[in-house]
Amino acid sequence: MKKLVFIISAVFLFFLFPMIVSAEQSRDELLEASGAKELFAGDTLEEYGVSFDDPESILSLSPSQIGSIIKQAFIDRAAAPLRLLGALLSVIILASVSKGLSDTIGKGGTASIFTMICTLVCVVVVTDPISRALEGVSDSLSRGADFMTGFVPVFAGVAAAGGYITSAAGYNVIVLAAADAAIQIADRLFMPMLSMCMCMAVVDSVCNAVSLEGLLNGVKKLVTWGLGLIMTIFTGLLSVQSIVGTAADTLTAKTAKFVISNCVPVVGGAVSDAYSTVRGSLELLRNGIGGVGIAALAVMLLPSLVSIVMYKLSLSAACITAEIFDAGSISKLFKNVDSVLSAALGVVVCFDLMFIISTAVVMTICR
Amino acid sequence: MVKIVSVCVICICSSLICKITEKHSKEQAMLLTAAVSALVLINAVGELSPVVEKINSLAVISGLDSIYTETIFKALGISYLTKFASDICRDCGENSMAAAADIAGKLELVLLALPMFGELADMTAVMLE
Numbered sequence: 001m002k003k004l005v006f007i008i009s010a011v012f013l014f015f016l017f018p019m020i021v022s023a024e025q026s027r028d029e030l031l032e033a034s035g036a037k038e039l040f041a042g043d044t045l046e047e048y049g050v051s052f053d054d055p056e057s058i059l060s061l062s063p064s065q066i067g068s069i070i071k072q073a074f075i076d077r078a079a080a081p082l083r084l085l086g087a088l089l090s091v092i093i094l095a096s097v098s099k100g101l102s103d104t105i106g107k108g109g110t111a112s113i114f115t116m117i118c119t120l121v122c123v124v125v126v127t128d129p130i131s132r133a134l135e136g137v138s139d140s141l142s143r144g145a146d147f148m149t150g151f152v153p154v155f156a157g158v159a160a161a162g163g164y165i166t167s168a169a170g171y172n173v174i175v176l177a178a179a180d181a182a183i184q185i186a187d188r189l190f191m192p193m194l195s196m197c198m199c200m201a202v203v204d205s206v207c208n209a210v211s212l213e214g215l216l217n218g219v220k221k222l223v224t225w226g227l228g229l230i231m232t233i234f235t236g237l238l239s240v241q242s243i244v245g246t247a248a249d250t251l252t253a254k255t256a257k258f259v260i261s262n263c264v265p266v267v268g269g270a271v272s273d274a275y276s277t278v279r280g281s282l283e284l285l286r287n288g289i290g291g292v293g294i295a296a297l298a299v300m301l302l303p304s305l306v307s308i309v310m311y312k313l314s315l316s317a318a319c320i321t322a323e324i325f326d327a328g329s330i331s332k333l334f335k336n337v338d339s340v341l342s343a344a345l346g347v348v349v350c351f352d353l354m355f356i357i358s359t360a361v362v363m364t365i366c367r
Numbered sequence: 368m369v370k371i372v373s374v375c376v377i378c379i380c381s382s383l384i385c386k387i388t389e390k391h392s393k394e395q396a397m398l399l400t401a402a403v404s405a406l407v408l409i410n411a412v413g414e415l416s417p418v419v420e421k422i423n424s425l426a427v428i429s430g431l432d433s434i435y436t437e438t439i440f441k442a443l444g445i446s447y448l449t450k451f452a453s454d455i456c457r458d459c460g461e462n463s464m465a466a467a468a469d470i471a472g473k474l475e476l477v478l479l480a481l482p483m484f485g486e487l488a489d490m491t492a493v494m495l496e
Contacts, residue, residue, distance in 0.1 A: 083429065086429025086430065089429065090429045090431045095439070097422065110450070111446065113476040113480070114443065117438065117442045117480050117483075120484070120487065124483055125435065127490045128490065198494055202487065202491070206487075
């Protein structure tokens with residue numbers, strides 16, 4: 001009898017001092033605890049009001065704003081490639097004018113050395129900005145990987161809090177490993193290889209005795225196929241793991257809902273619905289953080305991407321002009337350097353897509 | 368237009384004079400050939416200045432360092448002089464002297480390009496670091 005009175009008193013007191021909680025409150029606490037507020041989305045996105053403090057702010061980013069971000073990146077990065085194009089056009093015109101005048105020099109004699117000097121001027125003009133652009137690629141890859149190292153645990157934490165523990169764990173392990181591999185590969189494999197290719201491109205154009213064009217094309221193919229293979233393995237592994245993980249997580253969530261609705265008397269159904277609401281709120285938070293993360297990474301890698309594209313356009317234009325003016329060795333130089341830039345572009349796009357797709361896969365599958 | 372006509376007339380007349388004097392004094396004919404060739408070359412170089420100025424201004428607009436345009440023009444000058452000297456030597460029947468002039472011209476061009484080779488080597492070293 002005493003026991004019954006104690007239980008009834010306890011239930012009475014429990015309902016006398018209710019603790020009001022809401023999905024909004026738990027969302028803010030989770031945002032704070034996950035460390036999302038410590039992440040920085042970058043100056044450009046912050047200017048447009050998109051930040052990790054308010055992940056839903058990604059919805060306010062309109063297509064015209066995205067267009068203006070890309071446009072601004074092109075404007076900021078267009079000056080150096082256009083200057084390079086101008087300088088190259090000057091050298092090509094100078095070389096062709098000189099060549100026209102130097103027809104009297106004849107095929108033999110000093111003509112070959114004169115042509116080599118013209119090519120050498122182009123090489124010196126091209127090498128400096130292109131090697132700086134390649135350094136920019138390496139830097140942006142490292143910065144992107146650093147960002148992912150900070151972002152992935154936060155995103156995985158929020159996904160795990162939403163009930164997708166298995167998928168979040170898989171994402172965390174794979175993407176962190178990929179980010180680390182990206183830093184290592186960028187610093188120790190791709191950059192030295194691209195620098196070597198650049199040197200080979202220079203030697204191939206200056207020295208007619210050797211032809212390294214085949215080797216350069218081979219390296220370009222190797223990079224393209226290698227990146228394709230890495231992308232396929234990475235995306236496939238993550239997708240399979242996420243699909244399997246999501247099935248396990250969904251089963252756990254459904255079991256939890258079933259237990260709540262059946263074992264909690266009277267308000268079981270309401271508590272079960274509340275659980276679903278909280279999960280929905282956390283999903284919204286997770287997708288918001290994922291969206292801001294993808295946007296931040298894309299904006300972070302955009303400048304080097306734009307820079308490489310602009311240099312490629314400049315070199316293509318210079319190559320066409322060199323071919324029009326029949327400057328064979330100069331156009332060969334531009335084609336070779338263009339191959340190196342294509343490989344660099346492939347590396348940036350591959351790593352950018354790898355991180356974006358992995359985040360998007362977790363955002364899409366975990367529903 | 369008038370200038371080129373006079374240059375052509377001088378060249379043709381000199382050639383005819385050379386043909387005539389060749390029978391009596393081959394040395395004088397050679398001397399005349401060299402003198403007229405030098406005169407025409409100097410005259411032609413004077414005409415090049417507007418072209419050089421135009422290309423230089425184009426290079427300045429595009430931000431190309433003037434040292435490169437100077438190098439190309441110097442190389443062109445060396446090539447012309449070498450060709451001129453070696454042709455005169457060949458006309459005199461001195462093929463070995465013509466070859467020596469060619470070699471000297473090539474060496475001069477290599478010396479001219481040497482700073483750029485150095486610059487290129489430095490850039491390559493930086494890239495490979």
